[in-house]
Amino acid sequence: MAVYTHLGAEDLAALIAHYDVGTLVSAKGIAEGVSNSNWLIETDRARYILTMYERRIELDDLPFFLGLLDHLSAAGCPVPRTIHDREGRGWRMLDGKAIALIEFLPGVSVDHPTAQQAHAVGMALGQLHIASASYRGSRANDLRPRDWQALFDRCGADLARIDPELAGLTARHMPDLLDRWPQGLPETVIHADLFPDNVLMLGDRVGGLIDFYFACRDFAAYDVAVTHAAWAFDPTGAHYREEIGRALIAGYERVRPLSEEERAALPLLARGAAMRFVATRAFDWLDTPDDALVTRKDPMDFARRVQFYAEAGMAPFDLQGRSGN
Numbered sequence: 001m002a003v004y005t006h007l008g009a010e011d012l013a014a015l016i017a018h019y020d021v022g023t024l025v026s027a028k029g030i031a032e033g034v035s036n037s038n039w040l041i042e043t044d045r046a047r048y049i050l051t052m053y054e055r056r057i058e059l060d061d062l063p064f065f066l067g068l069l070d071h072l073s074a075a076g077c078p079v080p081r082t083i084h085d086r087e088g089r090g091w092r093m094l095d096g097k098a099i100a101l102i103e104f105l106p107g108v109s110v111d112h113p114t115a116q117q118a119h120a121v122g123m124a125l126g127q128l129h130i131a132s133a134s135y136r137g138s139r140a141n142d143l144r145p146r147d148w149q150a151l152f153d154r155c156g157a158d159l160a161r162i163d164p165e166l167a168g169l170t171a172r173h174m175p176d177l178l179d180r181w182p183q184g185l186p187e188t189v190i191h192a193d194l195f196p197d198n199v200l201m202l203g204d205r206v207g208g209l210i211d212f213y214f215a216c217r218d219f220a221a222y223d224v225a226v227t228h229a230a231w232a233f234d235p236t237g238a239h240y241r242e243e244i245g246r247a248l249i250a251g252y253e254r255v256r257p258l259s260e261e262e263r264a265a266l267p268l269l270a271r272g273a274a275m276r277f278v279a280t281r282a283f284d285w286l287d288t289p290d291d292a293l294v295t296r297k298d299p300m301d302f303a304r305r306v307q308f309y310a311e312a313g314m315a316p317f318d319l320q321g322r323s324g325n
């Protein structure tokens with residue numbers, strides 16, 4: 001569920017009146033999502049998404065996130081614009097929480113992507129990386145290898161409560177990831193969480209890229225690795241879907257070819273990308289009460305991906321992956 005706060009019809013109508021978007025016709029809470037409360041707002045002119053920021057987001061980062069949406073949208077990326085209020089503000093406070101009104105984009109998130117869809121997502125990611133290079137906002141990545149290690153340290157012996165294998169997995173891979181993490185690869189502003197549920201598809205086309213609340217400056221190739229880890233497996237991470245992985249990279253390279261240095265770094269970056277989600281999922285797993293309304297995400301789905309990338313080496317990213325599509 002993802003409506004943590006109740007907003008009555010009068011609250012919503014009063015809020016919408018601060019924007020030049022017409023009169024409120026309907027508002028429905030959106031069940032998808034984990035971090036924020038979202039409503040689908042319909043006025044007599046158009047549809048919008050109203051987001052109330054509930055957790056994880058630092059208020060100081062909001063101008064970076066909302067400005068990025070405007071920058072990417074103006075550059076022609078399929079990214080929703082921020083709707084500014086009558087005073088020109090991108091966000092407002094309501095009951096002590098920040099809210100923003102965002103353009104609604106059509107499309108649905110797919111659970112079982114096809115190769116054509118993965119190719120389109122790769123192209124959209126390449127386009128995003130090129131467009132975001134000229135964004136002037138800056139936000140450092142606060143989920144780099146040392147931050148994953150800090151999360152594991154905070155989980156401590158409780159990791160075993162999630163799965164008896166988990167502590168062994170982190171002990172096997174974290175030293176390598178910390179010591180050998182690449183340096184000096186090309187950087188840009190990256191999405192950093194481009195999972196299938198953050199892409200709205202219109203058939204084989206990308207209708208929208210959403211949920212930029214982990215966006216930050218980091219290696220473009222790391223974002224490719226995150227997206228590969230998120231898309232190219234069955235949900236449990238037990239089976240690699242080679243045709244999806246290849247199509248994704250081929251789509252990306254059609255727009256932004258990877259350098260040899262970036263390609264060579266992909267196996268380690270992908271192992272790290274998978275470990276990043278093990279770390280946040282494990283921490284959230286232990287931090288979320290059993291009776292919470294939020295569905296916990298299983299860290300082991302990404303632990304299997306860590307193992308896959310460690311064993312597969314260059315194979316998922318080899319030269320053949322560049323041909324076709």
Ligand SMILES: Nc1ncnc2c1ncn2[C@@H]1O[C@H](COP(=O)(O)OP(=O)(O)O)[C@@H](O)[C@H]1O
Nearest residue numbers: 030032033034035036049080103104105210211
């Ligand atoms: N700009 C948008 N256009 C259309 N639907 C959207 C838009 N933004 C969010 N949504 C819908 O809201 C859901 C939750 O949004 P998301 O930003 O992923 O929330 P969370 O950060 O809580 O995961 C999405 O799965 C999608 O259905």
Ligand SMILES: N[C@@H](CCOP(=O)(O)O)C(=O)O
Nearest residue numbers: 033034035193195277281297
């Ligand atoms: N993609 C992450 C979860 C991020 O949460 P979101 O609600 O902000 O999309 C994962 O799968 O662990």
